[in-house]
Structure formats: structure tokens, C-alpha cells
Amino acid sequence: MATIADPIRGTVMEQSGRRRGGPRNILKTVFLTGMALFYLLPIYVVVITSVKQIADVSTATMWELPTSISWGSYQQAWDSLSPNLAQSLRLVVPATILSALFGALNGYILSKWKFRGSDVLFTVMLFGMFIPYQAILIPLIRFLQEVGLYNSVAGLVIVHVVYGLPITTLIFRNFFTAIPGELIEAARVDGAGLLGIFFRIMLPLSVPAFVVVGIFQFTNIWNEFLFGLTIITNPAEQPITVALNNLSGSFSVDWSAVMAGSVLAALPTALIYILLGRFFIRGMLAGSMKG
Amino acid sequence: MATISSSVPATRAPIARRSLVERIGVGRMLLYPAMLYVILVTQIPFVLTIYYSFRNYLLNRPDRDGWAGLANYQRLWDQVRDTDSAFFAALINTVVLTAGSVILAVIVGLFFAEIVNHKFPGRAIVRTLLITPFLIMPAAAALSWKNLLYNPNFGFLDWFTTTFIPTSPGPNWLGDYPLISIMIYLVWRWAPFMMLIFLAGMGSISEEVREAARMDGATAWEEFRSITLPHLRRFFMLGSLLGTVYIFQDFDPIYLMTQGGPGNESTNLSFLVYRTAVSGSNYGLASAIGVVTVILSIIAVTYLVRLLSKVFEGELSDGR
Amino acid sequence: MARVIFDGVFKRYGNSSAPAVTDLSMEIHDREFLVLVGPSGCGKSTAMRMIAGLEEVSEGRIIIGDRVVNDLPPKDRNVAMVFQSYALYPHMTVRDNLAYPLKLRKVQKAERERRVLEAARMLEIEQFLDRKPKALSGGQRQRVALGRAVVRDADLFLMDEPLSNLDAKLRVQTRAELIKLHDRVQTTTIYVTHDQVEAMTMGDRIAVMSLGVLQQLDTPQNLYDKPANKFVAGFIGSPSMNFVDVQIEDAEGRLYATNPGGFRMRIPDSRGASLARFKGETVTLGIRPEHLVERNHFGGNPETVLPVTVDVIELLGNESFIYLNSGNAVLTARMSPEVKVERGQKIEVTAEPDRFYFFDPKTDAAVA
Numbered sequence: 007m008a009t010i011a012d013p014i015r016g017t018v019m020e021q022s023g024r025r026r027g028g029p030r031n032i033l034k035t036v037f038l039t040g041m042a043l044f045y046l047l048p049i050y051v052v053v054i055t056s057v058k059q060i061a062d063v064s065t066a067t068m069w070e071l072p073t074s075i076s077w078g079s080y081q082q083a084w085d086s087l088s089p090n091l092a093q094s095l096r097l098v099v100p101a102t103i104l105s106a107l108f109g110a111l112n113g114y115i116l117s118k119w120k121f122r123g124s125d126v127l128f129t130v131m132l133f134g135m136f137i138p139y140q141a142i143l144i145p146l147i148r149f150l151q152e153v154g155l156y157n158s159v160a161g162l163v164i165v166h167v168v169y170g171l172p173i174t175t176l177i178f179r180n181f182f183t184a185i186p187g188e189l190i191e192a193a194r195v196d197g198a199g200l201l202g203i204f205f206r207i208m209l210p211l212s213v214p215a216f217v218v219v220g221i222f223q224f225t226n227i228w229n230e231f232l233f234g235l236t237i238i239t240n241p242a243e244q245p246i247t248v249a250l251n252n253l254s255g256s257f258s259v260d261w262s263a264v265m266a267g268s269v270l271a272a273l274p275t276a277l278i279y280i281l282l283g284r285f286f287i288r289g290m291l292a293g294s295m296k297g
Numbered sequence: 298m299a300t301i302s303s304s305v306p307a308t309r310a311p312i313a314r315r316s317l318v319e320r321i322g323v324g325r326m327l328l329y330p331a332m333l334y335v336i337l338v339t340q341i342p343f344v345l346t347i348y349y350s351f352r353n354y355l356l357n358r359p360d361r362d363g364w365a366g367l368a369n370y371q372r373l374w375d376q377v378r379d380t381d382s383a384f385f386a387a388l389i390n391t392v393v394l395t396a397g398s399v400i401l402a403v404i405v406g407l408f409f410a411e412i413v414n415h416k417f418p419g420r421a422i423v424r425t426l427l428i429t430p431f432l433i434m435p436a437a438a439a440l441s442w443k444n445l446l447y448n449p450n451f452g453f454l455d456w457f458t459t460t461f462i463p464t465s466p467g468p469n470w471l472g473d474y475p476l477i478s479i480m481i482y483l484v485w486r487w488a489p490f491m492m493l494i495f496l497a498g499m500g501s502i503s504e505e506v507r508e509a510a511r512m513d514g515a516t517a518w519e520e521f522r523s524i525t526l527p528h529l530r531r532f533f534m535l536g537s538l539l540g541t542v543y544i545f546q547d548f549d550p551i552y553l554m555t556q557g558g559p560g561n562e563s564t565n566l567s568f569l570v571y572r573t574a575v576s577g578s579n580y581g582l583a584s585a586i587g588v589v590t591v592i593l594s595i596i597a598v599t600y601l602v603r604l605l606s607k608v609f610e611g612e613l614s615d616g617r
Numbered sequence: 618m619a620r621v622i623f624d625g626v627f628k629r630y631g632n633s634s635a636p637a638v639t640d641l642s643m644e645i646h647d648r649e650f651l652v653l654v655g656p657s658g659c660g661k662s663t664a665m666r667m668i669a670g671l672e673e674v675s676e677g678r679i680i681i682g683d684r685v686v687n688d689l690p691p692k693d694r695n696v697a698m699v700f701q702s703y704a705l706y707p708h709m710t711v712r713d714n715l716a717y718p719l720k721l722r723k724v725q726k727a728e729r730e731r732r733v734l735e736a737a738r739m740l741e742i743e744q745f746l747d748r749k750p751k752a753l754s755g756g757q758r759q760r761v762a763l764g765r766a767v768v769r770d771a772d773l774f775l776m777d778e779p780l781s782n783l784d785a786k787l788r789v790q791t792r793a794e795l796i797k798l799h800d801r802v803q804t805t806t807i808y809v810t811h812d813q814v815e816a817m818t819m820g821d822r823i824a825v826m827s828l829g830v831l832q833q834l835d836t837p838q839n840l841y842d843k844p845a846n847k848f849v850a851g852f853i854g855s856p857s858m859n860f861v862d863v864q865i866e867d868a869e870g871r872l873y874a875t876n877p878g879g880f881r882m883r884i885p886d887s888r889g890a891s892l893a894r895f896k897g898e899t900v901t902l903g904i905r906p907e908h909l910v911e912r913n914h915f916g917g918n919p920e921t922v923l924p925v926t927v928d929v930i931e932l933l934g935n936e937s938f939i940y941l942n943s944g945n946a947v948l949t950a951r952m953s954p955e956v957k958v959e960r961g962q963k964i965e966v967t968a969e970p971d972r973f974y975f976f977d978p979k980t981d982a983a984v985a
Binding site (some may be wrong): 032034035038039042043045046047048049051052055108112115124127130131133134135136137138139140141142143144145146149168169171172175228229231232235236246247248250251254261264265267268269271272275276279280 | 430
Binding site (some may be wrong): 186188189191192193194195196197198199202206207210211 | 669670671690691692696697698700701702704705706707708717718721722765769775
């Protein structure tokens with residue numbers, strides 16, 4: 007593919023610019039775009055179904071654009087799902103903030119104030135990441151019943167904070183490990199203590215880690231299904247994931263409303279990824295590569 | 298400020314052992330309870346699960362509560378040898394589903410990444426579009442696949458087959474091929490994630506190395522094989538590890554798309570735990586399955602790490 | 618202002634057998650500029666970090682002023698430290714970096730501002746006060762790190778290779794400024810470096826360490842003139858002292874240093890007394906490259922000469938390095954460019970009688 011610069015016809019830069027428009031590349035683009043579109047068919051179907059009137063939804067016209075766009079299904083989905091969306095927000099915001107804060111504190115201690123056995127402690131914590139939620143569901147529910155938090159958002163928040171700790175601790179620990187130890191030592195000589203260093207030095211420096219952890223936890227908790235299904239039994243109070251399933255499982259299913267609901271439910275996380283995605287992937291990789 | 302007088306005898310004797318507080322400081326003393334709390338809260342439920350797994354614990358038969366010893370595990374062991382049993386099916390399904398989905402998602406993701414990594418017009422749009430499946434809420438995505446794509450009466454795939462192969466009635470995807478259907482969904486969902494990881498990896502290859510390879514006369518394929526792939530070693534590790542951990546324990550698509558059926562054809566271990574506990578009301582047995590799941594997932598991850606490091610150290614050493 | 622005393626200090630890590638610092642005892646005087654020097658891993662940084670309180674003392678006592686500080690946390694020792702990487706707080710402006718230690722010591726705002734400004738003026742970083750460290754050059758960052766120490770009114774300055782991240786030219790310049798700064802504030806300063814030139818030019822006294830053990834503590838000139846052992850002799854001075862293992866032989870009442878490769882040199886009579894006890898034994902002979910002189914350029918009447926062959930000549934303009942071969946011994950000589958020699962030429966070199974050093978090979982100690 008490499009061409010040699012032709013001194014008569016101009017600079018190398020101009021040539022490579024021209025090369026990109028070649029017929030081979032156009033063909034490649036067409037092929038790739040086609041493939042990408044095929045890959046996206048499921049999403050296409052969801053979106054067009056969500057704006058169809060119920061009468062338009064049938065096998066024969068599944069993939070066709072709707073004859074007329076109707077937002078009625080969105081109104082319908084909003085009416086039935088808005089309490090659950092609100093419930094999900096009430097769950098996800100405090101759970102994300104708390105698990106990030108605790109994770110930061112844990113990560114700070116485990117990276118900068120190592121004590122005898124701290125590495126063992128960390129390993130044991132990481133073990134928590136390998137436990138499937140189903141395996142601890144039963145004792146968890148019994149515990150929540152004992153302390154009177156079963157069937158409450160607070161209970162769900164606690165569960166998500168606790169089970170988010172291993173991953174948030176891991177990410178923060180790896181992030182803080184990269185902060186030079188001399189900075190901590192300088193602060194100690196300057197007169198700061200353990201918590202002072204955390205709040206005045208480490209926290210201001212860890213904005214990127216908070217972005218990563220925030221996105222990660224927000225997405226995980228927002229998308230989580232099993233805890234929502236089992237810890238809260240009243241359908242009106244279940245988070246959006248479970249409510250969506252309830253909607254699709256009702257007796258006469260209005261597919262356009264279900265799809266509209268799916269789009270609504272997916273919007274917050276999709277928005278976050280589109281706005282902050284680059285930070286997330288970057289931070290995620292930086293974090294887990296070292297771990 | 299504490300001042301210690303300098304009239305301490307000037308002997309060379311080792312300093313007297315100071316108390317814990319003095320040695321680590323008051324601040325640090327506060328940490329032990331905090332860390333202990335974290336351990337207790339994250340680990341105790343699992344310890345309880347292990348405890349339950351040694352008990353008879355049937356929600357609908359409280360009269361039979363009591364120590365069961367290894368009875369629950371014995372039952373699972375018996376089922377392992379019975380190829381018709383739910384546990385055997387779940388075991389096989391979990392392995393097939395995890396291995397199949399991860400391998401395919403890695404291959405598809407690598408393919409996407411290699412394509413998107415090269416400049417071409419519209420690259421940004423293609424890249425954004427390809428990520429979309431990962432951005433959709435899994436529950437919403439699984440429901441859409443079930444109802445709009447796999448639906449035997451008016452799903453897209455049914456429309457596709459009946460339109461282009463008029464003689465054949467469309468297959469009932471989730472009914473006839475439940476595991477494959479779920480796997481296709483999982484690959485669709487995870488390939489973009491793998492692509493993102495590989496893209497990040499490819500972005501970190503120095504342009505000079507690529508240029509050097511091109512100067513040495515490498516073709517696009519040779520450049521990919523000898524420069525890109527070895528460099529992506531750690532990214533392969535990361536992608537397949539995360540994929541394995543998550544898909545091994547995946548519950549949502551099975552609950553949402555097939556409820557583990559028909560029969561046990563698409564039941565995996567996670568779903569079996571749930572079904573045994575919630576529908577079967579047998580908490581003891583469900584706990585035992587949970588314990589086995591945890592052990593197996595740790596074995597799987599450990600084995601994977603070993604395997605991957607061996608494969609990549611040996612063949613694709615990147616000279617680090 | 619304060620003196621610092623190490624009293625039989627040991628530092629052990631975990632259960633590794635060799636301590637990082639072994640039985641270190643020395644006194645650093647009030648207002649002194651003391652340089653701790655040695656190759657990497659010699660324990661000099663560990664010794665300094667024990668003063669700061671960043672490392673625990675395994676055994677022995679460290680005294681700052683009149684207090685035993687073994688059990689004090691760093692913040693209660695009133696020492697200021699300049700780190701190799703400067704360790705500036707990246708999220709704070711230069712002003713906040715300087716003010717932070719004062720804020721932690723509950724200094725009033727007005728007083729804080731006054732002192733920050735004063736320190737900034739002294740170090741000529743006033744115009745950068747509102748910048749973040751990222752926006753500064755290496756030399757400017759280095760000054761901010763110094764400023765953070767100066768602003769504190771600390772009893773003691775600890776500097777851990779503070780110049781090693783600067784380029785060569787800036788390093789020489791900053792070296793002079795550091796000395797001026799010390800003359801001005803007079804704070805006791807302990808300065809760690811691996812660079813013997815830095816040590817020689819800056820220290821009132823120098824402590825040379827190797828393998829966790831203090832080798833010699835003395836003024837720069839005395840270290841150069843009277844090294845206590847072979848390590849110090851080889852470490853101080855550039856290029857390094859030449860060492861040749863020689864046999865002491867007695868021929869008709871005169872002592873000769875010989876070596877199987879054909880090296881044979883008469884030992885100056887003035888040194889005979891102390892070497893007589895090594896008759897028939899091996900010692901290490903040391904001569905500094907700058908003390909070797911070609912016979913014809915030697916001022917006086919050489920008592921003793923050494924026949925050598927010129928191997929390689931490096932001309933540097935103001936001086937030349939000449940690599941000499943004598944039997945199986947290779948010597949480096951640093952000579953004036955006026956000495957005209959050619960490769961392969963056989964010449965005779967010599968040195969002043971008291972410029973020959975002898976070391977006991979068993980203990981490496983200097984033979985007076």
C-alpha cells in the first residue's frame with residue numbers, strides 16, 4: 007500500500023490524502039457499513055417497533071418503517087414505568103456514591119498504608135467478585151428480613167454497596183498505586199495525617215477514578231435484575247429492569263409499548279457511555295491491567 | 298507535641314517494644330475495624346451459604362430442618378453421573394455457553410476492532426454504531442431479542458427465513474435451539490465490549506513500530522499477526538477474563554428468554570440455583586449448587602489465566 | 618536549628634539477613650551542611666528517611682535537638698524534606714503548595730501569606746505563584762520544592778537527591794544557589810546524593826556510606842587527602858584512583874612493590890616504615906590519576922619511577938587522559954596536554970612520595 011513520495015506531484019501529505027478516497031476504500035466502507043447495519047438490526051427493530059401503532063406490528067412488516075410515527079407507545083410506557091424509573095434512580099444514585107466513596111477509602115488504605123496482612127485482606131475482598139449473586143441470595147434475604155430492610159430500597163442500596171465494594175476497591179487501589187509514594191511522604195513531613203492526606207491530596211487527584219467507578223457502578227446497578235426481582239416483591243416498587251419484564255409478561259402484550267419502555271430504560275446508561283465512555287474505557291484498562 | 302527527654306540511658310539495647318498504637322498510629326488503628334467490617338459483610342453471606350449447603354433446609358418442610366452433612370453434595374454427585382439430571386445439564390450448559398460465547402465474542406470483537414482501527418470514511422459512525430449493543434440495558438436487549446427477533450410467530454428471524462426460503466417454516470429459535478439462541482444473543486452483546494478493549498490495546502501500539510514493520514515490507518496481514526496480535530496479549534487476557542467471569546454467572550438472559558427451558562436445555566448453574574431455591578424451595582440444595590458454582594468459576598478463571606499466559610508467552614512473545 | 622545524633626542505629630527490613638543500615642553513629646552539628654554519599658543501596662536514603670520518620674528505627678536512637686524522635690510521627694519532628702521527584706501536590710497552585718504545610722500547622726492566614734511571599738521572593742518564583750506544577754519547568758519545580766521547605770521554619774532540611782532530575786548545566790547552577798541559600802538561612806541540612814562531585818562541592822562535611830556502614834565522616838579535603846579505606850579512596854575523585862595489587866619485597870634494605878606481570882616500583886623511603894610489616898605480603902597500591910606525572914615533567918628529583926607503555930590517549934583540550942599499561946596492571950593518568958606522548962611509547966611515570974596510598978587487602982583499611 008505504501009507509495010513513495012513523488013517530488014513533482016507534491017508533498018507526501020497530499021498524496022496520502024488522495025489515496026484514502028480510492029475505489030478499494032469506498033468498497034470497503036460500503037461493505038463495513040453494511041455489516042455494521044446488519045449487526046444493528048436488533049436495535050433497529052426495537053426502535054421502529056416502539057414508534058409503530060399496535061396495529062402495524064406484524065410479521066410481514068416487522069422490518070419495514072412504520073407508516074406513521076406514533077409516540078403514543080412512549081406515553082403508555084412512561085405512564086406504567088415512571089414509578090419504577092424513579093425507584094431505580096432512588097436506588098442507583100446513593101448506591102453509586104456510597105460504593106465509590108468506600109471503595110476510594112479502602113483502595114487508599116490498601117495501596118498507601120499497607121499493614122501486616124493487608125494483601126491477604128485485599129485478596130479475600132477480590133474473592134467477592136467471583137461470587138455469583140445467586141449463591142448468596144438466600145442468606146442475604148434472611149439477613150435483610152431480620153433487620154427489617156427486606157422489601158425496601160434501603161436494603162437494595164446496602165446490597166449493591168456491599169457487593170460493589172470489591173470492584174470499586176480494586177479500581178481505586180490500582181489508581182492510587184500509580185500515585186507516587188513521595189507525595190504521601192511529603193504530606194506526612196508537611197504535617198498531614200492519614201485522613202488529612204486522603205481528603206486533601208488523594209481525593210482531589212482521583213477524579214478520573216471516580217468517573218470510572220461512577221460509570222461502572224451506575225451501569226451495573228441500573229441494569230441489575232436478580233436483586234431487584236428477589237429483594238423487592240411489590241411490583242410497583244421494583245426497579246425498572248424487573249418492571250420491564252413484568253410489562254412484557256402481562257396478558258395481552260403491547261409490543262410497541264414494551265419496546266418504547268426498553269428504549270426509555272436504556273437511555274440513562276447509553277447517555278452516560280456516549281458522554282463519558284472514553285474516560286471509562288481508558289480508566290478501566292489502566293485499572294485492571296495492573297491488578 | 299510530645300517531648301521525650303534525652304536522658305534515656307545511652308545503651309545499645311534494642312528499643313523496647315512499643316505498643317500497637319504507637320507503632321502504627323491512632324489513625325491506622327481505626328482501619329482495622331473498618332476493614333474487618335468489609336470482610337464480614339462481603340464474605341459472611343457466602344460462609345452462611347456454605348453452612349446452609351450442609352443442612353436440610355426446605356422452605357415448605359420446616360419440620361425436616363437439620364444437619365444434613367454431605368447429603369446435598371451427594372445428591373449433586375449422583376446427578377453428575379446421571380446425564381438426564383438438571384444439574385448435569387446445567388453443568389454442561391454453563392461450560393458450553395461460557396466457552397462458546399467468550400471465544401466467539403473475542404473473535405468477532407477482534408475483527409471489528411481491526412477494521413475500525415484503520416482509517417476510512419465514516420469510521421466514527423461505524424464505531425459508535427458497533428458499540429450500541431453494549432449500551433442497551435441487558436434486560437431490555439434480552440426481551441427485545443426474545444420478542445422481536447426469536448418470536449416464532451412474528452419475529453424478525455422468522456420473517457427472514459419465511460421470506461427467503463419460502464418452503465421452510467421458520468425454526469422456533471428459542472424452543473428448538475435455546476442454547477444457541479442465547480449464545481448468539483450473548484455474542485452480539487459482548488463483541489462490542491471486546492472490540493472496545495482491543496481498540497484501546499491497538500491504540501497503544503506505537504506508530505513507529507508499525508512503520509518499521511511496513512518499512513521491512515510487512516503486508517497488512519503480517520503487520521496484524523506479528524505486531525498487533527502480540528501486543529494485544531494483555532488485552533486478550535483482560536477481555537476473556539471479564540467475559541468469563543460475567544457470562545459464567547449470567548442469569549438475566551436465561552430467566553428472561555427461556556426460563557431455562559424447554560426442560561433443562563438452557564438451564565445454567567446460576568439459573569438452577571435460583572430455580573431450586575425459589576420454585577423448589579430447597580435452600581439447602583440451592584446453597585450446595587451455589588458453592589459448586591463459585592468453586593467452578595474460580596477454577597475456570599485460574600485455568601484461563603494459566604492457559605492464556607502459556608499460549609501468549611510461548612508463541613507471541615512481545616519482547617517485554 | 619538543631620543538631621542530629623545517630624546513636625547505634627540499625628535498620629532491618631523483614632527478616633532479610635543484611636541490615637540496610639548497620640550500627641550507624643554520628644553527630645551532625647547545628648547549622649552544618651552534611652552530605653550523605655554512597656552508591657545506590659548503601660543505606661544513605663534509609664538513614665535520612667529514619668530522620669524524617671518515614672522509616673522506623675529497628676535499633677538504636679535518633680536525636681534531633683534534645684529529643685529522641687524514634688517514636689514521633691513525621692509531622693511532629695519539625696523537619697522539612699525535598700524529594701527527588703519534588704513531590705509537589707499536582708492539584709494545588711505553587712502558592713497553595715507552599716502554604717499547605719503552614720495551613721497544617723495552623724499558621725494564621727496573614728502570616729501564611731507573608732511567609733509564602735518571602736520564600737517565593739528568596740527563590741525567585743514569585744511570578745509562578747498562581748501556576749500549577751504541571752506548567753513549570755524542571756528547575757522551577759525544584760525551586761518550589763525548596764520553597765516548601767524554606768517556608769516552614771523547620772529545624773532541619775532533608776534533601777534526597779534534589780538535583781538529580783535537572784540537566785547538567787542547571788545542576789551546577791542550582792548547586793551554587795543551594796549553598797548560598799544555606800549560608801543565608803543557616804538551617805542544619807542533610808543532603809543525600811550518589812554523586813561525589815556534588816558531595817565534594819557542597820558539604821561542610823561528608824559521610825561516605827557503603828553497604829549500610831558508615832565508612833568515613835570528614836571534610837571534603839580530608840576525604841580526598843586521607844581516605845580511611847579503599848572504598849572511600851575509590852569513591853572520591855574522578856576518574857577513580859588506580860589500584861594495583863603488589864607484593865612488598867625487600868632488596869638490599871630498599872622496599873619494592875612488584876607484581877607478576879612485570880610491574881616493579883621502588884617505594885619512597887618516607888613510606889618504608891609503615892610498610893615494613895607487610896614484607897613478603899600483598900598490599901593494594903593506590904595512585905590518583907591526577908598525581909601521575911611523566912618523569913621529565915616532574916618538578917623534583919624522582920625518588921622512584923614506574924616504567925609503563927602508553928595504551929590509549931584521550932585528548933580533552935584542557936587535559937588528557939592517558940591509559941597506561943605496566944605488566945598486567947592498567948593505570949589511568951590525567952595529565953596536562955603539554956605532555957606529548959604517542960600510543961605504544963614507553964615512558965616512565967612517578968608521583969610525590971606522599972601521593973602513594975597503600976591499603977591492607979584483608980581489611981581494605983589505609984596503611985598510614
